[in-house]
Amino acid sequence: MRIEEFKIGQEILYSGKLIVMRDQAHKRLKDMVEKGEELPVDLMGAVVFYAGPAKTPPGRPIGAIGPTTSARMDDYLEMLFRLGVIATVGKGKRTGKAIEACKKWKRVYFVAPSGTAAALAKRVKRARLIAFEDLGPEAIYELEVEDFPLLVAIDSLGNSVFGE
Amino acid sequence: MIQRRVVLDKLKEELVKANVRLNEEVKRIVAEYEGPFSDVIKENYIISEKECLPLCQDTGILEFFVFLGHEVVLEEPIEKTLNSAVEEVYVAYPFRYSIVSDPVFERVNTHNNTPVVVHVFQVEGKKLEIRFLVKGGGSENLSTLHMMNPSAGASEIKDFVVEFVKEHGAKACPPLHIGVGIGGTADKALVLSKLALTKDFSERHPDPRYAELEEEILRTVNLLGIGYQGLGHGITAYSVHVEHFPTHIATLPVAVSVDCYLCRKGKIVFED
Numbered sequence: 001m002r003i004e005e006f007k008i009g010q011e012i013l014y015s016g017k018l019i020v021m022r023d024q025a026h027k028r029l030k031d032m033v034e035k036g037e038e039l040p041v042d043l044m045g046a047v048v049f050y051a052g053p054a055k056t057p058p059g060r061p062i063g064a065i066g067p068t069t070s071a072r073m074d075d076y077l078e079m080l081f082r083l084g085v086i087a088t089v090g091k092g093k094r095t096g097k098a099i100e101a102c103k104k105w106k107r108v109y110f111v112a113p114s115g116t117a118a119a120l121a122k123r124v125k126r127a128r129l130i131a132f133e134d135l136g137p138e139a140i141y142e143l144e145v146e147d148f149p150l151l152v153a154i155d156s157l158g159n160s161v162f163g164e
Numbered sequence: 165m166i167q168r169r170v171v172l173d174k175l176k177e178e179l180v181k182a183n184v185r186l187n188e189e190v191k192r193i194v195a196e197y198e199g200p201f202s203d204v205i206k207e208n209y210i211i212s213e214k215e216c217l218p219l220c221q222d223t224g225i226l227e228f229f230v231f232l233g234h235e236v237v238l239e240e241p242i243e244k245t246l247n248s249a250v251e252e253v254y255v256a257y258p259f260r261y262s263i264v265s266d267p268v269f270e271r272v273n274t275h276n277n278t279p280v281v282v283h284v285f286q287v288e289g290k291k292l293e294i295r296f297l298v299k300g301g302g303s304e305n306l307s308t309l310h311m312m313n314p315s316a317g318a319s320e321i322k323d324f325v326v327e328f329v330k331e332h333g334a335k336a337c338p339p340l341h342i343g344v345g346i347g348g349t350a351d352k353a354l355v356l357s358k359l360a361l362t363k364d365f366s367e368r369h370p371d372p373r374y375a376e377l378e379e380e381i382l383r384t385v386n387l388l389g390i391g392y393q394g395l396g397h398g399i400t401a402y403s404v405h406v407e408h409f410p411t412h413i414a415t416l417p418v419a420v421s422v423d424c425y426l427c428r429k430g431k432i433v434f435e436d
């Protein structure tokens with residue numbers, strides 16, 4: 001399915017890769033971009049998931065995981081799109097700035113259900129630490145997920161399920 | 165004397181339970197929900213309980229309310245026991261460490277989810293009652309305080325609470341439990357609003373005027389249509405509780421705290 005075909009309110013089950021990163025990782029990437037340094041993660045075509053997992057229990061790929069508030073990452077959204085990110089996943093309403101960015105770059109924003117971290121962890125098949133290990137739950141991870149529930153919250157035309 | 169070990173063991177058990185087992189009142193309501201993500205929401209509490217995984221990855225900051233009978237003798241300050249219990253549970257279970265050491269400068273993770281926040285109230289008698297909230301960052305960020313005009317009445321208080329929920333409610337994973345603290349001083353009102361969140365949904369204020377205020381706020385909030393996950397389906401709030409205290413002639417502090425849809429909490433009583 002092409003990004004432009006998603007419409008707000010639509011629910012999908014996503015199978016594929018997610019790049020997990022939140023506040024601190026965004027801040028570090030921004031610093032690196034500004035200094036012209038090589039980034040530790042390739043975001044071309046990536047779907048970024050704003051999340052920070054709990055501890056991984058033995059024998060599992062990852063611990064309980066779920067979306068965190070996306071609006072906190074709105075100032076970094078344009079940077080992500082410029083680096084090739086095609087969609088973001090998080091929770092909650094975003095600012096006008098994020099809606100504008102989605103429209104301008106023809107990108108979408110999905111919400112994942114919050115407070116359902118045990119059920120979401122079961123849909124993660126593999127997880128790999130990619131960068132910033134020292135940040136603990138705020139490090140960058142790559143997940144392979146199966147049937148991960150998402151709902152289109154901002155579409156590529158700049159419509160938002162949460163209104164303006 | 166109430167033995168440290170006894171408090172510690174019981175408390176640890178309750179802390180684990182609050183994080184992996186959805187409370188029964190919430191379960192009954194959530195089971196009825198039909199709408200976006202309803203399957204995952206219902207699947208979540210079954211998996212979390214079966215596999216001992218936390219209901220939410222944000223396993224919170226712990227806030228305790230201790231009602232300490234004046235005849236109770238303890239082996240150590242209660243705060244120490246509470247911190248030990250949280251540390252032991254959060255290190256042993258697959259929960260998240262969400263506490264940073266300094267709020268402004270280092271913000272370094274303490275790697276054991278302590279320290280906890282403790283409020284001690286001295287009461288008469290031989291009982292030790294401990295209530296706690298597992299407070300996620302998302303719901304905690306919705307706390308607010310408004311020093312209202314002392315001539316404001318119940319309907320202005322209601323409007324303030326409803327407006328606040330309308331503006332911010334979607335951010336704290338609704339349906340919400342809403343706690344309102346009225347009177348005292350600024351800080352007292354905030355503590356009361358938190359204390360209100362330790363109540364069961366079905367409890368109503370013994371004073372019929374306050375009970376009516378609770379019901380009126382709930383009814384109006386539920387007309388906002390924020391719904392589960394802020395997506396517009398189902399109820400917006402489970403329950404509203406008001407706690408109040410006498411206040412200064414020139415003040416009317418009103419504080420609002422909310423708990424997210426998981427309402428992770430506990431209550432334990434020991435007798436000396």
Ligand code: SF4
Binds near residue numbers: 067222335337
């Ligand atoms: S507010 Fe949401 S994300 Fe935070 S603890 Fe509650 S359910 Fe989890």
